[in-house]
Amino acid sequence: MTALADAVAAEWLKLRSVRSTYHLVAVIVAVAVAGEVVTWYGVHLWDHQGAARRATVLVTPAEQLTGQIAQLILGVLGALAITAEYATGMIRTSLTAVPRRPALLAAKGAVLATAGLAAGGVSVTASFLVSRMIVGRRPMRFYTAPLTHEIPVLLALTATTAVAALVGLGLGTIVRSSAGAITALAGLWYVLPAFTHLLPGSWSGWLDSVMLVVLPQELAGQPLGYGGPRPLLSPPGAAVVLLAYAAAALTAAAVAIERRDA
Amino acid sequence: MIEVQNLTKRYGGTLAVDRLSFQVRPGQVTGFLGPNGSGKSTTMRVILGLDSPTAGAARVNGRRYRDLEHPLREVGALLDATAVHPGRSAASHLRWIARTNGIGAGRVTAVLRLAGLTAVAGQRIGGFSLGMLQRLGIAAALLGDPAVLIFDEPVNGLDAHGVRWVRGLLREMAGQGRAVLISSHLMSEMQLTAERVLIVGRGRLLADTTVAELTAGGASLEDTYLELTEGSVEYQ
Numbered sequence: 001m002t003a004l005a006d007a008v009a010a011e012w013l014k015l016r017s018v019r020s021t022y023h024l025v026a027v028i029v030a031v032a033v034a035g036e037v038v039t040w041y042g043v044h045l046w047d048h049q050g051a052a053r054r055a056t057v058l059v060t061p062a063e064q065l066t067g068q069i070a071q072l073i074l075g076v077l078g079a080l081a082i083t084a085e086y087a088t089g090m091i092r093t094s095l096t097a098v099p100r101r102p103a104l105l106a107a108k109g110a111v112l113a114t115a116g117l118a119a120g121g122v123s124v125t126a127s128f129l130v131s132r133m134i135v136g137r138r139p140m141r142f143y144t145a146p147l148t149h150e151i152p153v154l155l156a157l158t159a160t161t162a163v164a165a166l167v168g169l170g171l172g173t174i175v176r177s178s179a180g181a182i183t184a185l186a187g188l189w190y191v192l193p194a195f196t197h198l199l200p201g202s203w204s205g206w207l208d209s210v211m212l213v214v215l216p217q218e219l220a221g222q223p224l225g226y227g228g229p230r231p232l233l234s235p236p237g238a239a240v241v242l243l244a245y246a247a248a249a250l251t252a253a254a255v256a257i258e259r260r261d262a
Numbered sequence: 263m264i265e266v267q268n269l270t271k272r273y274g275g276t277l278a279v280d281r282l283s284f285q286v287r288p289g290q291v292t293g294f295l296g297p298n299g300s301g302k303s304t305t306m307r308v309i310l311g312l313d314s315p316t317a318g319a320a321r322v323n324g325r326r327y328r329d330l331e332h333p334l335r336e337v338g339a340l341l342d343a344t345a346v347h348p349g350r351s352a353a354s355h356l357r358w359i360a361r362t363n364g365i366g367a368g369r370v371t372a373v374l375r376l377a378g379l380t381a382v383a384g385q386r387i388g389g390f391s392l393g394m395l396q397r398l399g400i401a402a403a404l405l406g407d408p409a410v411l412i413f414d415e416p417v418n419g420l421d422a423h424g425v426r427w428v429r430g431l432l433r434e435m436a437g438q439g440r441a442v443l444i445s446s447h448l449m450s451e452m453q454l455t456a457e458r459v460l461i462v463g464r465g466r467l468l469a470d471t472t473v474a475e476l477t478a479g480g481a482s483l484e485d486t487y488l489e490l491t492e493g494s495v496e497y498q
Contacts, residue, residue, distance in 0.1 A: 002364070003331070010361035017354035018347060089345030092312055093402070096339055097362040099311045099328040261313040 007107035031069040035062035039131040062131035067157030071164040078168025079181035086176040112165035120161025156219035170249025268318035278304040280465035293456030294445040301465040334363040338403030339412040343395040348388030377401035392419030449484035463494025
């Protein structure tokens with residue numbers, strides 16, 4: 001147990017001591033700021049429309065944009081946490097220091113999940129609060145629900161960010177290349193949902209409902225795509241599927257790292 | 263103490279190590295010699311639990327590497343000095359390694375001083391010369407004050423001062439009762455540093471003896487080595 005705690009502390013030191021971590025955090029901040037600029041522009045349009053046309057002003061909630069980027073960035077961070085070690089050969093130092101490979105993976109997973117919860121929670125909540133301040137009391141669409149009503153949305157986006165980091169770590173461990181892992185991650189997250197539509201009826205609906213990109217909304221019990229259909233999965237069902245993604249990625253990664261020579 | 267017993271390692275159709283057995287005893291520097299591709303690095307990776315043996319076993323202090331509770335406190339290894347993240351500072355690099363095995367921050371300062379890297383401890387590794395990287399790798403190996411040391415080509419890239427420093431350090435470590443295994447291509451260097459030598463060719467043990475014995479009769483270690491490994495060189 002103490003060995004695992006030491007490994008976790010070491011992984012935390014690793015994450016903090018390279019600049020790429022801070023660069024990725026800066027991307028999340030930049031996108032969050034850009035989201036607020038979009039919100040501000042939406043408010044500007046709304047203020048200059050006649051009452052009849054105000055209903056046509058649709059501004060995607062800033063926390064949705066920030067949440068999606070936070071998920072992508074944490075997925076990349078998760079992948080890099082191991083692919084950078086394979087690229088430099090430092091993985092051998094890591095494995096001589098922590099020879100029990102599942103322990104190394106668990107330590108990385110613990111640090112990345114925590115980073116995901118922190119980065120997701122802070123960025124999504126800040127985006128939400130700032131955009132609400134920008135919109136103020138204007139009855140703009142998507143901005144009228146009471147604050148407490150939005151808490152499940154914020155929690156769902158945050159949880160998905162942590163899972164993204166673990167899926168990135170899993171893919172990175174399996175693929176062992178940064179480019180390959182990031183491509184696989186983007187494919188799983190964004191490209192695959194475009195293809196599930198092509199499958200026959202009932203399959204398509206079921207597969208659509210378990211795609212990572214819709215899970216946050218299902219987890220929060222929100223309609224899909226804002227104003228779209230009710231989701232197929234209940235919030236507990238979505239939580240199970242989300243955890244299954246993390247578990248599957250980490251299990252496959254543990255098998256891969258255990259079986260292969262470093 | 264390192265014990266390798268009947269170790270065989272096969273990669274696909276290639277036999278990298280072929281029923282290799284030897285011991286590396288405490289209190290002396292053991293040189294591990296052989297042509298390129300003779301299985302030295304593979305053997306070191308198996309000893310360190312990085313590659314799993316096809317057959318046979320390697321043990322350190324009586325146990326498989328993977329079963330060591332705090333491996334860095336028992337074994338210090340340097341396989342490839344360039345296998346570091348260039349963006350990290352030397353001190354950060356040593357700090358995370360120390361942390362994995364519950365080694366205190368005082369040791370980081372101590373090995374930085376020992377390796378002559380105190381002045382550059384805060385600098386990013388990416389700017390280091392190969393000689394500085396070797397020093398950093400040796401510093402990392404010494405973090406846990408281990409009784410067994412394994413170095414793959416430790417003088418590679420070092421200048422004359424660095425070579426002499428490593429030579430002195432290795433002999434000092436052996437003099438303190440540690441088991442030291444070093445691989446090298448430099449026979450003249452081995453003749454100065456090692457007391458025992460293991461010579462391998464095509465994954466097999468060709469000689470396990472002392473430098474004194476090999477050079478008896480006035481032959482240089484290099485002459486004897488070239489004679490022994492003549493049939494084992496794959497690329498000429």
